[in-house]
Amino acid sequence: xxxxxxxxxxxxxxxxxxxxxxxxxxxxxxxxxxxxxxxxxxxxxxxxxxxxxxxxxxxxxxxxxxx
Numbered sequence: 190x191x192x193x194x195x196x197x198x199x200x201x202x203x204x205x206x207x208x209x210x211x212x213x214x215x216x217x218x219x220x221x222x223x224x225x226x227x228x229x230x231x232x233x234x235x236x237x238x239x240x241x242x243x244x245x246x247x248x249x250x251x252x253x254x255x256x
Contacts, residue, residue: 195240196232203247220247224254 196218200210207223212232220228220243228250230243 195234199240199243206247206251208247222247222250222254224250226250226254 196210200208203220209221211219211221213219213229216232218230218232220230222228228243228246230246231239234240234243236242
């Protein structure tokens, strides 16, 4: 399981790029971009690559929103 502080660090780093986070009732985090796009991730990611995969999804949204 990934430490919870990893998600907090991610939130701090992406907030300036237009992302906000909100917990769902199902144990996930809904990341919302200012473009209106959503990305979902686990609130307690167990895979060591989960944070990197989430960052990649966010980057894809940002690139798509820029065009």
